[in-house]
Amino acid sequence: MDNLTGKVALVTGGSRGIGRAIAERLARNGALVAVHYGSNEAAAAETVAGIAADGGKAFAVGADLRAVEGVDVLVAALEEELRARRKPAIDILVHNAGLNFMARPIEVLTVDEFDQMIAVNVRAPVFLTQRLLPRLSDGGRIVTISSVATRVASSGGSIGYPLTKGALDVFSRTLAKHLGARGITVNAVAVGFTRTDMTAEALADPVHLARTIDQTALGRVGRAQDIADAVAFLASEDARWITGTKLDVTGGVNL
Template identity: 50%
Template sequence: MRCVSKRRTRLLTRLGILVSHTLDGKTALVTGGSRGIGRSIAERLAKEGALVALTYNTGRQGADETVAAIEKAGGNAFAVHADLVDADGIPELFTRLDAEFMERKGSTSLDLLVNNAGNSGWGGLADATPDSWNTMFAVHARAPFFMVQSALSRLADGGRIVNVSSGAAARPMQAVPVYSMAKASINNLTHALAMELGPRGITVNAVAPGWVRTDMNAAVRENADMTAAIEADTALGRFGEASDIAAVVAFLASDDGRWVTAQVIEASGGYKL
């Protein structure tokens, strides 16, 4: 597949079309890459030349479709199942990733880890249960911590870690208090990891989306009044697209982002300024 990608690149170059491959030769892992923001990130990183591994839990069809779309566009990707509620399964996930990367690239080295996987956060104080709280924190806070722990021996010096946070981490929402707490944890983890991994030249940042068109907030967008209110509270006057978030991740993953670390970058179009 890499040969196909290179032939495509040469063809586009001969046609005078500028091709940006800022991640040629790099490897990337995107958790929750089968749909929504994760899928857009996986597609963008592959477009930039990275070999992309993406994880999925229940969305096998979506993962297969994402890989097929990437390969059709000339990129290189594969999908691996992972239930990130179970942190004990993370070391075994990396064992499987090692085998895939070794077969495809001849090395287990990882250049970029994107902790994106999440689950729906709707439910206020009265609706929360210990089980729902534990599941939310397991995916949004505990899993990224242990993903980084397992990745450390594979992560290349000068590599990148990008955590997908949320604007709700800094401006908690009454409708999603547990989700807001979990995402605040990610911001704190981002700062701690940046200090620990800085000596290796590894940058660690978080991207905090605002309202983005994904299936997680489809019900909100079906309410015309709520949609109008959100757009009125957003400086750029619209919901974000998954590609808007992927573009920020791609910058942080590139060499142009080499001097940016320990930052929580809100990509919300200026929501509630």
């Protein structure tokens, strides 16, 4: 497929896991992909090299989105790379970077943990979008990576992460209406139990794995490619009449 040929995409948190799969898929569809990383430069370089080896085009941009200046650092790095490639605009913005302190019910959640999740999961998407709107092409695409945790209460009572993803959902819907006049679509993708390096330890527990599969209608754990394919669809021309929606890409968790 080459339906994104000539397009420029930014994928935050694009060096590993779901973000890497998204970056690889968009590049395979023809886009030039900016692969953002927070701290793991080597992983980003590996992702960019893999895309190049597959015939795609990508470059890495680093910024710690937990920091107040993180968005400024990211935008400056992105603009420098785009100038070097004579690309005046971006067409696809994927807010994938996320931070989750697992198993943190309200009794033990700390202010610092909550603030870090707010910074990465909410503040960064809001102000990165604000900064990039002048560069975002009319008819462009914004995709936010949300979670099934906004509709299914955690069995362990974790509260901070679902709160931030709920805020991201409101942001997506509001932005979809606000940007509709420019033909820019804004959609969210709800992610369920997905196998990545970040979930490997939890899914290595056979009891947890069996419970996870039992809660999923399609009878398996999700793969990063499952999410990437959905994002690629929303980024494509085929999704031109879809905006303000939340696509459930969970395999049917807790239906």
